[in-house]
Amino acid sequence: MIRDFFRILKMDLTTGKATLLERPGRNQYLGGTGLAAMLFEEFGHLDRDWDDPEQPLIFAIGPLTGYYPLMSKTCCAFRSPYHNQYAESYAGGKSALSLRFADLDALVVVGRAERLSALCVGSRRVETRDVEYMRGFDALRTGRIVRKIFPGSGRRSILRIGPAGENLSAYACINVDTFRHFGRLGGGTVMGAKNLKAICILGDRGFDLPGGKEYSALYKDIHKQLTTTEMMAKYHGLGTAVNINPLNELKSLPWKNLQQTSSPEADNISGERFAQDTLLRNAACAGCPVGCIHVGFVREQFQANNQYLYRQVGYDYEPIFSCGGMLEVTDAPQVLRILDVIEKEGLDNMSAGVALAWATEALEKGVITLEQTVVPLAWGDAENYMRGVEMISRPPNDFYRLLAQGTLKCARVYGGEDFACVLGQxxxxxxxxxxxxxxxxxxxxxxxxxxxxxxxxxxxxxxxxxxxxxxxxxxxxxxxxxxxxxxxxxxxxxxxxxxxxxxxxxxxxxxxxxxxxxxxxxxxxxxxxxxxxxxxxxxxxxxxxxxxxxxxxxxxxxxxxxxxxxxxxxxxxxxxxxxxxxxxx
Missing domain, CATH: 1.10.599.10 (Aldehyde Ferredoxin Oxidoreductase Protein, subunit A, domain 3)
Incomplete structure (x- = not known):
């Protein structure tokens, strides 16, 4: 239904009260990032820190969500634990379409639950569940359980955090429908501070599409441009991982904590190599015909019974850069193994990889010690990087507690600021x-x-x-x-x-x-x-x-x-x- 106002559900976790609100402003802010900023101006507090329970966590969609292909993202806005300032992150999956089918332009979550909780919202339902028993569960296991707690149709979207969010790492992410994420600047940390393990958005209501030939013809034209022309071909083909070799040739590929901008080993983790050695299938966000999500597989053998376990892991350029090139891990399956741990712990993969790259160089130069890193982090050592990811998520000492708050914050205490590869994050x-x-x-x-x-x-x-x-x-x-x-x-x-x-x-x-x-x-x-x-x-x-x-x-x-x-x-x-x-x- 076309409307000149915004329909917003405000959920207070402290009181358990849900309020349906209507706000004008479509002609001033459209939706998405504009709506999120408008709502933060109303509900946010400039004079309180990020972890104040009354600071809002906002999810907002736009006026074209559900009407056209690739209008498939949700804007998540919050005061960031990373720098204590206003921030945004974007994710796809089913989140945007589920909000549209729930007849909402935005969801605003304030307050803090007394115990670890899961929230379910729809057009006909708002419910919280005590899930304290899920504390410490990884993000993938959490998704499986939440789908059972809140059964629904294919219009349902599951947002959840892993241990990193519960432990308030400043760059914990929100996992969305397994292969998408609100990744940057700590949205998952905000959920952790609110004692909110998961959000289920139930798209339990339909909406009418415009009648007449104009809309139908335009939709078909846009769909054709997105699926039959070269403009989007690379995203479906090799995906953004195709960038590895061109950036390497341009001497613009960060490598080994940016000690280099190219490497003869880059082809071993190129998009072509990932497709050849690991690609299992393509996936797409709801409402997208392109299918840019590339899902690889990792295989592990259990020596005790000689059985194999296969796991699906999403990849694209940024995870390969951060957990491949920056760590000089030059074997595609090993990169996926690191990413698999990052997914489970619920961390932003760029921040986690770059943080470990800095720690590796700092250890190599004697700026920090093995007592602090616990394991001997070394270029190309995927096994110890996997352990490093777990320690960022579940810090065993002061070093990892600080590294979980940001690389530059850690470097200011231990040294090594000159080679901390941080640009805002x-x-x-x-x-x-x-x-x-x-x-x-x-x-x-x-x-x-x-x-x-x-x-x-x-x-x-x-x-x-x-x-x-x-x-x-x-x-x-x-x-x-x-x-x-x-x-x-x-x-x-x-x-x-x-x-x-x-x-x-x-x-x-x-x-x-x-x-x-x-x-x-x-x-x-x-x-x-x-x-x-x-x-x-x-x-x-x-x-x-x-x-x-x-x-x-x-x-x-x-x-x-x-x-x-x-x-x-x-x-x-x-x-x-x-x-x-x-x-x-």
């Missing part, structure tokens, strides 16, 4: 150059998808600071509009402005078309205003020395260009986050 896998380093270090989510900084580095060899900054701001704003929808960013080449306008028009939201650009700017400003209001100071951001020591396809990194971008982008952020004088927004 543990880095993403693109050592493309100065623009990307700054875009991730200062970007709103500290994510490689905040803007196309990695792409800009590969297109431009000049060092035009103003041009680069203009690109970062404008590209981020365009992505914000798609994140308001909430569409998969893989499809941004299909959902251009004109097609987006047609899509909105065909489902009854055509009145929003003229204001899309202003909505993008409004949301961009609001998000920065929230972060700055929580203490973020972009002028104080520093770039670890390691980033000035690397060489890419353009040659050595230019420290002066890097610093000019840092200062310039910080100034742009301060400007975007300032109140608008004419409105006071």
């Amino acid at each position: 543990e880095m993403a896998g693109y050592a493309t150059g100065e623009v990307f380093f700054i875009s991730e270090a200062l970007g709103f989510r500290h994510a490689h998808l905040d803007s196309g900084g990695y792409s800009y580095d590969q297109k431009y060899e000049d060092k035009n600071v103003t041009q680069a900054l203009d690109f970062l701001v404008s590209d981020a704003r365009e992505r914000i509009v798609l994140n308001c929808m909430v569409g998969c960013l893989f499809a941004r080449g299909v959902y251009k402005d004109a097609l987006m306008a047609q899509a909105l028009e065909a489902v009854g939201y055509g009145a929003l078309n003229e204001s899309l650009a202003s909505i993008g700017e409004r949301v961009q400003r609001l998000r920065w205003r929230l972060r700055l209001g929580m203490g973020y100071d972009p002028l104080k951001v520093t770039i670890p020395k390691r980033y000035t020591e690397v060489t890419t396809w353009k040659g050595p990194i230019d420290p002066e260009y890097l610093d000019a971008l840092r200062i310039g982008y910080a100034a742009r952020i301060m400007e975007m986050g300032a109140p608008l004088p004419e409105t006071g927004e």
Whole structure:
């Protein structure tokens, strides 16, 4: 049903009370990231820390969710345990479509349950269950049990955490329907602080599709572009893992804690090698015909009875970079074994891999000792990296307790800050150059998808600071509009402005078309205003020395260009986050 207001379920875990709310603002915030920021402004507390029970955990979808292919993501917003500021993460799976079928635009969870609990929400049902017996259960086992506790149809989505979230690692993730995740900046930690082990979203209600030929014809056209043209072919074929060899050739592949930007061993963990040696099947988020999720298998032999166990493990570029190249693990099945442990413990794979890479180099250089790492972390040693993952999730000592709060926080205590590969959070896998380093270090989510900084580095060899900054701001704003929808960013080449306008028009939201650009700017400003209001100071951001020591396809990194971008982008952020004088927004 097309509506100009938002329908929100607010769940208070402290009181057990659920409240159905309606809020205006569709024409100002669209949905998704805009709706989440609007709701955080209403329910969040700028003067309280991330773990205050009244801080909200927000899940929001957009106006096109369920109506078109790849409008399949959910925006999760919260005050992050990683840096104690406003943050977002995105995931697919069934979460978005389940919220649509539950007739909700957003779910807001506040409070803290007295005992470990699971929450079930739908259009006709809100229920919490005491699941204290599940404390310590891994994320995959938790999913299996929650599916039995809350039976439902294929429209059901299961969100859950592992031990890392319960133990408040700052980069614990939320596992969504097994192969997708709200990965970055600690959404799973927020659930752990709320004593919330799992959320089941029941899509227990239908919704009408627009009538008439216009919508049907447009849907078919979009579906055709996504499935029969080359634009999306790589995502279904080898998936994002196809990036390994091209980035290696560009000398832009982080390797061995960024001591190198290429390696002759990279082909052993390339997308082609994973497909040849490990690929079991493709999977897709609900409402997506592309199938970019690549599921590999790992096999282990039990010596006692000579039996074999096979497990399915999802992979794509980022997990391979962080738990393969950064750790110099150059055997595809061994990378999957590390990822399998990360999945069970419920950690963000990029942060976990990069943290262990720093710890390996720190141990090698004598900055830390074997007494602190417990096991002799060494490049390529998958077995001990698997044990390291478990110790980040379930810390046995002060070293791992601190490492679980972030690599740079640990390095500030033990030493080794110069080679901590942290750009706001543990880095993403693109050592493309100065623009990307700054875009991730200062970007709103500290994510490689905040803007196309990695792409800009590969297109431009000049060092035009103003041009680069203009690109970062404008590209981020365009992505914000798609994140308001909430569409998969893989499809941004299909959902251009004109097609987006047609899509909105065909489902009854055509009145929003003229204001899309202003909505993008409004949301961009609001998000920065929230972060700055929580203490973020972009002028104080520093770039670890390691980033000035690397060489890419353009040659050595230019420290002066890097610093000019840092200062310039910080100034742009301060400007975007300032109140608008004419409105006071």
